[in-house]
Amino acid sequence: MTISQKEVLKVANLARLQLSPQEAEQMTDQLATILGYVAKLDEIDCRAIAPTTHVLAIENAFRADAMQPSLSQAEALGNGPLQNGEAFVVPRII
Amino acid sequence: MELSALTIHESQKLLATGATSSVALTTAFLARMAAVEPTVAAYITENREQALLQAAAADSMRARGAGGPLCGIPLAIKDVICTKGLRTTAGSRILENFIPPYDATVMVKLQEQGAVCLGKTSMDEFAMGSGNENCAFGTPHNPWNRDYICGGSSGGSAAAVAADECLASLGSDTGGSIRQPASHCGMVGLKPTYGRVSRFGLLAFASSLDQIGPITKDVTDAAIMLNALAGHDPRDSTSARQATPDYTRALVTGLTGLTVGVPREYFGAGLDPEVAEVVRHGIDQLKAAGAEIKEVSLPHTEYGVAAYYIIAPAEASSNLARYDGIRYGRRDMEADTLMELYSRSRSQGFGEEVKRRILIGTYALSSGYYDAYYKKASQVRTLIVEDYRQAFSQCDILVSPVTPTPAWKIGEKVSDPLSVYLSDLLTIPGNLAGVPGMSVPCGFSSSGLPIGLQLQASHFDEETMLRVAYNLEQRLDVAGRKPLL
Numbered sequence: 001m002t003i004s005q006k007e008v009l010k011v012a013n014l015a016r017l018q019l020s021p022q023e024a025e026q027m028t029d030q031l032a033t034i035l036g037y038v039a040k041l042d043e044i045d046c047r048a049i050a051p052t053t054h055v056l057a058i059e060n061a062f063r064a065d066a067m068q069p070s071l072s073q074a075e076a077l078g079n080g081p082l083q084n085g086e087a088f089v090v091p092r093i094i
Numbered sequence: 095m096e097l098s099a100l101t102i103h104e105s106q107k108l109l110a111t112g113a114t115s116s117v118a119l120t121t122a123f124l125a126r127m128a129a130v131e132p133t134v135a136a137y138i139t140e141n142r143e144q145a146l147l148q149a150a151a152a153d154s155m156r157a158r159g160a161g162g163p164l165c166g167i168p169l170a171i172k173d174v175i176c177t178k179g180l181r182t183t184a185g186s187r188i189l190e191n192f193i194p195p196y197d198a199t200v201m202v203k204l205q206e207q208g209a210v211c212l213g214k215t216s217m218d219e220f221a222m223g224s225g226n227e228n229c230a231f232g233t234p235h236n237p238w239n240r241d242y243i244c245g246g247s248s249g250g251s252a253a254a255v256a257a258d259e260c261l262a263s264l265g266s267d268t269g270g271s272i273r274q275p276a277s278h279c280g281m282v283g284l285k286p287t288y289g290r291v292s293r294f295g296l297l298a299f300a301s302s303l304d305q306i307g308p309i310t311k312d313v314t315d316a317a318i319m320l321n322a323l324a325g326h327d328p329r330d331s332t333s334a335r336q337a338t339p340d341y342t343r344a345l346v347t348g349l350t351g352l353t354v355g356v357p358r359e360y361f362g363a364g365l366d367p368e369v370a371e372v373v374r375h376g377i378d379q380l381k382a383a384g385a386e387i388k389e390v391s392l393p394h395t396e397y398g399v400a401a402y403y404i405i406a407p408a409e410a411s412s413n414l415a416r417y418d419g420i421r422y423g424r425r426d427m428e429a430d431t432l433m434e435l436y437s438r439s440r441s442q443g444f445g446e447e448v449k450r451r452i453l454i455g456t457y458a459l460s461s462g463y464y465d466a467y468y469k470k471a472s473q474v475r476t477l478i479v480e481d482y483r484q485a486f487s488q489c490d491i492l493v494s495p496v497t498p499t500p501a502w503k504i505g506e507k508v509s510d511p512l513s514v515y516l517s518d519l520l521t522i523p524g525n526l527a528g529v530p531g532m533s534v535p536c537g538f539s540s541s542g543l544p545i546g547l548q549l550q551a552s553h554f555d556e557e558t559m560l561r562v563a564y565n566l567e568q569r570l571d572v573a574g575r576k577p578l579l
Contacts, residue, residue, distance in 0.1 A: 008453065015411060015456040016418075016436040017449055027453060033512050034454060038400045041470050044477070051472030052479055054302055054332070055528035056289055056553065061331035075195040079422035088420050091432050 198295020270521025
């Protein structure tokens, strides 16, 4: 299966990535090569096979509904590139 | 003997008798780092001042009779594991200034024992790569020959151990990222069973595959490190509840009664003849130690890379959505709208390989393609899990090469991502199946590059893996050989 530059740009937009025209061209070629290789999976008839998303049986991980120490507001905000001491600052959205 | 040339178990003896102190050990490693870092470049961030303070604290812990087996032991930590107050970049510009406000569970465990953190090691950005050439802060060099890659993605962690810049290190393995660099640097690398070690505080790449493990100078050290790391963690919901044994008790001589499986698909076309020869020699040693050798088949091995390059990017595209320029990491200060803020911050912050994988993953999960890619890859994963189940009904351990070739030259494959992906074909299936895997030094190529042997065991049977590794090590004259630096 091949992929067009238009599809690459659409996917980039979904992933919130901007690609320069040069990057878009290079990524299109490389993704086409990689997807071409991945098409190898079509050699196998998987219709009757259940998918595996996790290899080990997972039990629900419960914990007591009790107060625990957590990060302070200052610590939680500490890595924010733009914050006002109370919240992260974002561009106006309304 | 130089202190920096010691193993963990040798250092433990000197610390226990008072022949050395953690401050003396740590000082020796800091001096070694100053001497060889210009050549090796294994570290992104050195932790010089804190390391000495931690060493002094470890010495007083020991004097009080407190601390664990790793009390005072200087270690290096892959820069994808959160260290409170110490910059953690994941090898990415987007986290260039990220200072974690908390420690990963593995760090808490190491600190409780009194271990010392010498610094954070180089890696492919977000652990995506096989040569450590995708690091935003430079490429480390293989200590055995600096023109060659040290492997990846835990390249700095393997190079730092090989260059005696730490006693041992932590890496992470999503498709071979502990085993492959350990093999290329001639060190022992152990990827535990998925769930054996907590992932809390490990910056996520592909959550159903990622696992933290040690890179060490010998097998005994690997057992000591796994003792410190393994165990259930309520803060990782995928962490296993299995009891953890004392892994050092698995290190017994002799393999009588053990059946070693040799998967024929791992010796196929593309395997370098020197690698094949070294690994065959290793298998002969296991036979000499009393093991029965049996050919087995893992028929879907050839589909592992294709399935992995859907599943891992799909999970990565979701995990890396959190880097939005708002709560942490790089932010584009010129953006006027939220959409621009996201896309400009991410485009400037992520490197080429990370973008490529986010695009593959987003494509594979996008409407109309999900069944053809993600679902299909997950079905093939079932077949790979089943292959292992079948194989382990016939043998106790699988033996194979780690990689089809020794390390390649830095720069040789940068323009051909698919050829790099394919180089991981012997380590990827183990991650897809969640089984433990290990690379043990087995020999050298004619040009002097290390070659490892891979062991894979069934889920939660790290003990058998360590036992076989220990016997191999005893019968080969490889561990203890040092690169000239």
